[in-house]
Amino acid sequence: MLCKRTLFFGALAFLASTALADESCVNSACAVDNPYNFTSGLSTPTPHLSDNTNPVATGAMAGAVPIATFGATCDDAALITASTSERTIVIPSGTTCTVSNDLTLTTKTPWIVEQDALFLIDSGKAMCLHNAIIAGFYQIFYGNGAVSCLDNPNPTWWGAKGDGVADDTAAINAFVVASAGKDVFVPPGTYNTTGSGSVIVNNGTTIRCSGTHATIFRSTTASPNGGQLFNLLGWDSRMLSCGFSASVTQTGGHYVALRGRNAILNDWYAENDFNAVLMTGVLAQTLNGVLGNGSAGAIRATQASLLRTSPV
Incomplete structure (x- = not known):
């Protein structure tokens, strides 16, 4: 009887742990383990x-x-x-x-x-x-x-290396264009870029990174082309869990421009910037951001003023 009871409760414990594991995946960012976000059962x-x-x-x-x-x-x-x-x-x-x-x-x-x-x-x-x-x-x-x-899509499909050496500008911008209206994933890496130029993050697009110190977009020019690395001009456009840095002293521009209505930058880290975030869109928000050291002569005032959730 004791043996049967032990097996019974052992089975219950296994089923419970499996259910908890499934629930934790549903309630957390599982995109790193399943970056393609498939639900078809394909492995x-x-x-x-x-x-x-x-x-x-x-x-x-x-x-x-x-x-x-x-x-x-x-x-x-x-x-x-x-x-x-x-x-x-x-x-x-x-x-x-x-x-x-x-x-x-x-x-x-x-x-x-x-x-x-x-x-x-x-x-x-x-x-x-x-x-x-x-x-x-x-x-x-x-x-x-x-x-x-x-x-x-993900930027490596256009040749982005994310190795901190290659110039990934063209690949990132092509990825942003192809991502219009989608919820997309950027794998870990350090992506060198000179800026967005005329490319915008469009309406309803969400760019999910792998973590603020796992996916880093690094400016390789003193003032990004177009004025920023990413231009969130689309309504309800999003960037989540991304890091931003620079390999040269920044003398102008922004890492992210929140120009679209309800554009949101959430869970982010920025360092070596001139002005990390420009926020002019109606109801645009920055949430859960952390600022490291800025470039010499950076115009940002204080972390508190940058992180406010009302438009500037």
């Missing part, structure tokens, strides 16, 4: 940040077919035909899919893009790809064209 390996790559295993994808099934060349026609398939599509390593015309594709299943496979978007052309792409933290988009409509 995606956790990226290895040491080499900034993450080859995606396709063996578990029952019924997946290669893009070559839909054409000897991965071109506009093959992509259009593949988008109508009920099967999961794999873009194998070594494949180049060339987009020569504007395309709007609504796929029925996720597409798996293996490492060293790529989409080459011709200059002046745009690909709008509705539905999820499954890929690791490696580059999959090349060329001077535009990509949009993705469910789950």
Whole structure:
């Protein structure tokens, strides 16, 4: 009787611990473990940040077919035909899919893009790809064209390294454009950038970083191009859990400009800035921010005045 009772209560304890683990994931930021935010049950390996790559295993994808099934060349026609398939599509390593015309594709299943496979978007052309792409933290988009409509983009897909050495400006700005209206994830790393230029964080876009000291956007010019690293001009645009720094003395500009209505910067850290945050949008807010040492001659007054939640 004692043995049975022990087994019974042991089973209850196991079930309770499992339920608590599931609840803790629901109630916390699980994006680092599941950066793609899938709910389909597909298993995606956790990226290895040491080499900034993450080859995606396709063996578990029952019924997946290669893009070559839909054409000897991965071109506009093959992509259009593949988008109508009920099967999961794999873009194998070594494949180049060339987009020569504007395309709007609504796929029925996720597409798996293996490492060293790529989409080459011709200059002046745009690909709008509705539905999820499954890929690791490696580059999959090349060329001077535009990509949009993705469910789950991250900046490494445009070549961002996050190694604190490479210039990630173009990749970050392309990622911001592709993220319009989405809730997206930025993996850990130090991303060097010269500024946003004319690129804006659009309406309803949320950029989630991996933590204030895990994901750091670092200004590499004395005054960021466009006046800031990120321009939250869209209504209800958000940046969460991000860090900001600089590799050179800042003499002007901002890390983040909150210009949109109800734009919010929450859970953030900034150092070496000239003026970390510009807040002019109606109902714009900064929440849970921490300021390190500013640049010599920084114009910010005090941490309290910067962190107020009313527009300046």
